[in-house]
Structures are given as C-alpha cells and as structure tokens.
Amino acid sequence: MTILNRAQEARKASLILAAVSSDLKNKALEAMAAALEDSKAEIIQANREDYRRSEKADLPGPLLKRLIFEDEKISQVIEGIRSLVSMKDPVGETQMARELSPGLDLYRISCPIGVVGIIFESRPDALVQISSLCLKSGNALLLKGGSEAAETNRVLSRIIHDSTVKAGLPSGWIQLVETRSDVNDMFRLNEYIDLLIPRGSNSFVKYIMENSSIPVLGHSDGICHIYIHDDADLQIINPIVLDSKTQYVAACNSVETLLVHKKIASSVLPGLQKVLEEKSVELVGCDRCREIIDVAPASEEDWSTEYVDYKLSIKIVDSLDDAVQHINSFGSGHTDAILTASKECSSAFMARVDASSVFWNCSTRFSDGFRYGFGAEIGVSTSKIHARGPVGMEGLMIYKYKLLGSGQTVASFSTGENEYTHKPLEENLQSDK
Amino acid sequence: MTILNRAQEARKASLILAAVSSDLKNKALEAMAAALEDSKAEIIQANREDYRRSEKADLPGPLLKRLIFEDEKISQVIEGIRSLVSMKDPVGETQMARELSPGLDLYRISCPIGVVGIIFESRPDALVQISSLCLKSGNALLLKGGSEAAETNRVLSRIIHDSTVKAGLPSGWIQLVETRSDVNDMFRLNEYIDLLIPRGSNSFVKYIMENSSIPVLGHSDGICHIYIHDDADLQIINPIVLDSKTQYVAACNSVETLLVHKKIASSVLPGLQKVLEEKSVELVGCDRCREIIDVAPASEEDWSTEYVDYKLSIKIVDSLDDAVQHINSFGSGHTDAILTASKECSSAFMARVDASSVFWNCSTRFSDGFRYGFGAEIGVSTSKIHARGPVGMEGLMIYKYKLLGSGQTVASFSTGENEYTHKPLEENLQSDK
Structure with missing residues (x-):
C-alpha cells in the first residue's frame, strides 16, 4: 500500500x-x-x-x-x-x-x-x-x-x-x-x-x-529562563535554580539562562556558583557577571542555545524590563520564571513574557502535563x-456546531417575521439527540 | 521599511x-x-x-x-x-x-x-x-x-x-x-x-x-449539501432548499448539492424543480434524478464544484449512509444539513458528517457568526x-499557563517530601495578580 x-x-x-x-x-x-x-x-x-x-x-x-x-x-x-x-x-x-x-x-x-x-x-x-x-x-x-x-x-x-x-x-x-x-x-x-x-x-x-x-x-526549542529580581527571597534561589538546571538536564523544561538583577547579583552569584559547580554545571557569564564570579565568557550565541546539558549561561540585567526584553528576544516561548517577593512584579513579568508557561517562585521543571494534572501528555507545544x-x-479535540431547527429559513429573519433571541440554553445536547 | x-x-x-x-x-x-x-x-x-x-x-x-x-x-x-x-x-x-x-x-x-x-x-x-x-x-x-x-x-x-x-x-x-x-x-x-x-x-x-x-x-471552499431523508416533512422542504440556494447565492454557506432519498424523490423533485426554476436556478441531476424531472445531466465534476451562482446539482441516494458518504467525499467541511422527521436519523447524520456545521431541518444559510450570535465574525474556518x-x-485568542509558587522544586516531589493534590481552585486569577 x-x-x-x-x-x-x-x-x-x-x-x-x-x-x-x-x-x-x-x-x-x-x-x-x-x-x-x-x-x-x-x-x-x-x-x-x-x-x-x-x-x-x-x-x-x-x-x-x-x-x-x-x-x-x-x-x-x-x-x-x-x-x-x-x-x-x-x-x-x-x-x-x-x-x-x-x-x-x-x-x-x-x-x-x-x-x-x-x-x-x-x-x-x-x-x-x-x-x-x-x-x-x-x-x-x-x-x-x-x-x-x-x-x-x-x-x-x-x-x-x-x-x-x-x-x-x-x-x-x-x-x-x-x-x-x-x-x-x-x-x-x-x-x-x-x-x-x-x-x-x-x-x-x-x-x-x-x-x-x-x-x-510541538516545540523545536526549550530555551527556558529564570529571572532573579532584586527583592527575591534568598532562601529559595539556590534550590530553584539547582532544580531547574540539574533535576533532569535533558528535559526541554530545564533552565538554560539565568538573568540576575544587578542589585542582587553580588549577593547571590557566589553562592549559586558554589552549588551549581558542585553538581558539575559549567557556567558562562556576561562581562558584568564575570566581575563577580570567575566563569568563562558567554558569547552572543549562548543566549539562544538550548544546552540540554550541565551548562548554564548567566546575564546581569538592569531591570525587570530588561529581563522581559531578553526573554522575548532569545526565549523559545516554552517556560520562563521570575523569583521575586513582589506580587506586582510577578504579575507584570507573567503578563509580558510571551511564553506558554510563566512561573513565579518555582522550578521551570514543573512545566509538564503530568505535573499539571492532565493525566496524559500528547506533547509540549510552543505554537x-x-x-x-x-x-x-x-x-x-476540536468541535462542530450542531443546529437543530424546525423548518427555519434565513429569509424569514430578514423580513422580520422571525427574530434572533441568542439566549443561553440550559440543557446539554444528549449524544443520542 | x-x-x-x-x-x-x-x-x-x-x-x-x-x-x-x-x-x-x-x-x-x-x-x-x-x-x-x-x-x-x-x-x-x-x-x-x-x-x-x-x-x-x-x-x-x-x-x-x-x-x-x-x-x-x-x-x-x-x-x-x-x-x-x-x-x-x-x-x-x-x-x-x-x-x-x-x-x-x-x-x-x-x-x-x-x-x-x-x-x-x-x-x-x-x-x-x-x-x-x-x-x-x-x-x-x-x-x-x-x-x-x-x-x-x-x-x-x-x-x-x-x-x-x-x-x-x-x-x-x-x-x-x-x-x-x-x-x-x-x-x-x-x-x-x-x-x-x-x-x-x-x-x-x-x-x-x-x-x-x-x-x-479560513476556508477555501463552501460546498454545502442538503440531504432530504425519506421521512422529511414535506412542508419544510421547498422553503429550506429555496432559502439555502437563493437567499444569497454568492455566500459560502449557500447549498450546491441536493441529495434526495430514492423513496421520496418522485414526490418532492417536481415541486422543487418548479420553485427553483421560478427563481432561475439551473438544475443538473444524476441519471435517476433525470428519470423524474427533465434537467441537464450532472457530470462527476459537478459534485465538487462550488457554483456560487444560481445553479444546483441533484443526486438520488439509496440511504442516509450513502448521503453521509457522498458528503464526506465531496463536501468541503463547511455546512451540511439533513431534513428528516427522525431525531435518530438527524443524530446519526450530525455525528458522522465531518463538517464544521451540521444542521437539522433548517437552512444552510444560518452558518454565520452574526446569526450564531458571536457579535463579530473573523471568518469561517474549515480547518x-x-x-x-x-x-x-x-x-x-490563545492562553498561557501561570504557575504561582512559594519556592517549590520538582525534586521535593520525587523524594516524596511533597505531593501533588491536583485540586480545582475556586478563585480566578485577578488580572493584577
């Protein structure tokens, strides 16, 4: 055949x-x-x-x-x-x-x-x-x-x-x-x-x-980001970044780029470097990042690379706006997270980042049909x-429209003989109907 | 630019x-x-x-x-x-x-x-x-x-x-x-x-x-059908066919092919011919149809032609099954209607015809965003x-998933420290959240 x-x-x-x-x-x-x-x-x-x-x-x-x-x-x-x-x-x-x-x-x-x-x-x-x-x-x-x-x-x-x-x-x-x-x-x-x-x-x-x-x-790329805002709860940073990067590096929902607000960078990067390197994660960073921790330089290409490996790129940004802009430029619309104590900041981030999943204060690895409670997962879509x-x-699934009449013509509505009511109906259509 | x-x-x-x-x-x-x-x-x-x-x-x-x-x-x-x-x-x-x-x-x-x-x-x-x-x-x-x-x-x-x-x-x-x-x-x-x-x-x-x-x-074709089952209410046939064909011939939801059950053909076709020809509708029919009324022969091509004009093709079929099969072979998935007194037959027809709109006892011309009460219509889709x-x-519109956490990692669920509850939440997410 x-x-x-x-x-x-x-x-x-x-x-x-x-x-x-x-x-x-x-x-x-x-x-x-x-x-x-x-x-x-x-x-x-x-x-x-x-x-x-x-x-x-x-x-x-x-x-x-x-x-x-x-x-x-x-x-x-x-x-x-x-x-x-x-x-x-x-x-x-x-x-x-x-x-x-x-x-x-x-x-x-x-x-x-x-x-x-x-x-x-x-x-x-x-x-x-x-x-x-x-x-x-x-x-x-x-x-x-x-x-x-x-x-x-x-x-x-x-x-x-x-x-x-x-x-x-x-x-x-x-x-x-x-x-x-x-x-x-x-x-x-x-x-x-x-x-x-x-x-x-x-x-x-x-x-x-x-x-x-x-x-x-489907999705062709999973370039996921975590943005650490300047007011992020210090207790949750290391566990979430570690989980997002290393819990399963081959997954499309693992994090590839970390964006860090300039105000908090020097207090969080040294600790992060320690826990990530303990897990054999290779770090590359922007110039400002390299002033704080000793890592290899990130190239322009790094920002649009899905490593699917023990590697993470780090960039220091000036503001939430910059983080959003970076993500919307280099991200793949898969999953991006913000760590912040502020509801307002998380809300702005989640409204403005153009991704299928946007997270606040949790690991990017949650982006998954089973974890979302869908039972079975057909796949992840960035369409x-x-x-x-x-x-x-x-x-x-898709749908079809079923219209059940009793002899109606469109002409009778043009002449005013009949009128559209457009009222919600209470009853469901029985499958045998 | x-x-x-x-x-x-x-x-x-x-x-x-x-x-x-x-x-x-x-x-x-x-x-x-x-x-x-x-x-x-x-x-x-x-x-x-x-x-x-x-x-x-x-x-x-x-x-x-x-x-x-x-x-x-x-x-x-x-x-x-x-x-x-x-x-x-x-x-x-x-x-x-x-x-x-x-x-x-x-x-x-x-x-x-x-x-x-x-x-x-x-x-x-x-x-x-x-x-x-x-x-x-x-x-x-x-x-x-x-x-x-x-x-x-x-x-x-x-x-x-x-x-x-x-x-x-x-x-x-x-x-x-x-x-x-x-x-x-x-x-x-x-x-x-x-x-x-x-x-x-x-x-x-x-x-x-x-x-x-x-x-x-969008839709590239609107080849809509009306199937007249053998038990159709004779009172509604002519008005519905006339409306579907002539109320606005240039519309994508106007009917192009009429399928008629063999048992009812000789009692409905002469009357239909009269009212349609009065409205200057040119009729073409299959051989069996031409034994009942004097119309030009329909070619194989007619069944897949969207006339968008005062023209209608007519075919006599042996059963509801045949009608469904004809529609699924030659239709464009736009709008198809059945005229029948039987709820069971209408239900079978509407379940099995693969079209975006399937109608029972009403004109195909109702297939329209305004008539459906959608306010504005972006277009009709046969996708x-x-x-x-x-x-x-x-x-x-599409949607995004927003996940609001408080420090959670996926690893803590693997170890059993945390458990998925997957419970429905009562509250809506406020837009300022």
Missing part, C-alpha cells in the same frame, strides 16, 4: 471512529491491554532484536537505553491504557448551547480532529501511549517510529490494530509508516492528515515545521494557536 | 499590546471611532479615487459595488467599533484554576495570539472591522487589502494607527502591506507572524494555504484545529 492509500484508509476509518460509542472505545482499550499482556514474550523478543542491531550500529548509550521495552515498561503502558478506560470520553461534550430563535437551537459539541500523523524517535512506549490516547479521543493515526525500534514498532502496531479491530473498531484506524520517503510524502497529504505531532529532536521538529503545510503541534504548553488529550 | 522590519515592529508592539489594560484598549477604540468620524470627507475622497481608477480598469460590477465606502457604511463601521467598547475584554480570563500542591497554584489565562496577518479583497469596511477586533483582543496586525482599494486602505490605516497610538497604544501595532511581493515574503515570516487570516476568493485562500508555513484560518466554523473573537 502506498502512503497515499494508507492515509486515505486512515481518513475513512476516522470518519467511523468519530461516531463510535464510548463503550466500544473502552472495550477496544481493554482488548488492546489484554493483547499486549498476552504478547509480552513476542514483544520482548522483537525488542531484543532491535537492541542487538542498534548496539552493533553503535547507537549512543542514552538512545539504546530508551529503546529497551521489557516486562516492567510493558506493564506500565498496559496500566496506562487501563487508566484511560475510566476517564471520561472527551467526545460529545457540549461546550456551548444557545437558542438562536425559538425552535432553532445551536450546540457546540467536542469531536475528534480526524487523522493525526505522529512521528517519534526511539521509545516504543510512546507508540502504545499515543495509540491509546488517539483511540480514546476518536482519532485515527499514522505512526512513524524510529528505525532503531523497527521490529518492536511493527509487532506493537500489529497487536494494537488487530486486537482493537476485533473488538469492533474500523480497520485501518492505526497505520504504521516505515520508510523515510513515506514520511516525507506524508507531509504533503494535507487533504487526509489534519495534524502532525512530532516527538523528537529539535532539528527534526524544525525540519517538519518548515517542510509541511499540515499544522504541527501560538490551538493548544499551547503541556498538551493533554484536549489537543486532539 | 522592508516587510521584515514591519513584521518585527508588529511583533514588538504585540508584546506591549498583550499586556495593555482594558481601559486603554477601550479608550483607543473610542479614539479610533472619533477619528474616523472626523475624517469622513477625506475617506470618501480617497474611496472615490479608488472607484474611478477601478472603473477605468474595468473591475467587474459586483467588485466595484463592494469597493464603495461612503457615509452610511462609514457610520456603520464606527457603530461597530463603539459596540466593541462595551464588550468584555477577552484577555485575562481564567479558563482553569488548579492547586498542584498547597501553595503551588496553576492558572490557564486567555491571552492574544500575537501578530496576525490579514489579507482581504476589495471591501474597505473589512479593514476597520478587523483592526478593531485585533485591538480589542490585543493582537498586532499586518494588513494587506485589495489594490483596487489602495487609497482608501492607506487613509484608513493611517487614521487608525495615528489615533490609537495617540491614545496610548504602541506604535506599529497595525501595519499596512502594499505590494504583492511583500505579501509573498510575509508568508515566510513565521518567526514574527503567528496566524494568517485570508478573506477572499477560494483560489486565493488555497494559494496561501499551500504557500505558507504560518497557520491559516480542523484551533477554531472551526464561524469564528468570533475567540479565534484571535
């Missing part, structure tokens, strides 16, 4: 999936969980094959580690699927109900987006997690996993497809895309694919954003439309 | 505009209205110049007519601006409030998208309407109007810019783009422009969707993300 055929089949399945009952979707999720449970041995065997091949191909250690999908991880994703069963169906919610005129009622009802294209790197658990979220939200999907996990992905997608179709879902609702050329062709199928969600390296996401006319939900920040299942 | 400089200036202004108070925005709207009032003579003079030039250049009649912007129309847009003043500020609304842990509170707050690029054809009233909506919602904008209205647009954008900046808005928040090459360059400025809203011909919108990596809010259907001011 060509990628065009696959996309067409996914689109066809999506139209059925959009109207499937909550019960059937939950039944399919249960079937998926049971089938994965039953096929553990097969999955592990495929995964070990991938591992051996990747090891031979000298895949870097961290990627090799993320590739492993054995007993405990499989049990975790199965648990994740089962927890989705008990969640409320996001399809069919009444978001607005309005009487346009007596007997002419307008409802805005949540519905799935349609067909989602998901491209992710090595982690096979992502495949299961994403498939189950798409299923629960009624979206069909085209999946492209990393080639290092080819065998595992093939086995997983077959098990997921077959078990759920047997449970009653439309055939072809989940499709595995395997070749790089198919992925490139996929970017042009905007007639069939409604949204792309890339989960991978920054350069990879950037490439997709620039090469597809299909909307993309300015649809969904921004950590995105839960609502990122896979 | 190059288009890049203009976009950068708009971006800079947007960062200030996003945090401007409701009072200042309303003051600026009042100033805009007053300045337009005071400059009526100048506007009319510029508009007459455009009209004379366009008339000489043989601009088609309907476009010439849309170009006219004189006393009454100017008064109407001024009234529109003033009605915006009394509307609630869409910026700063609390959409979600959740305690992540005691003393660590998460808020989701509405905010402007940022910089919007708007490209529209001849109607100068659109310029004023769009500028005032962007102002109220805190968005900066780059505007490109039709060249036929060049003089009018130049005068209007100058008056709007100068009066609002004098009232306190950041300079450069609204910028006029004048040349075609600047518009093409604009499509590549995704670093500075967050959303494109084209209002114009289908081919024009399609061109933009295919040639820009900036998200587009599957962000905003769909008639889009009011909420289409210009």
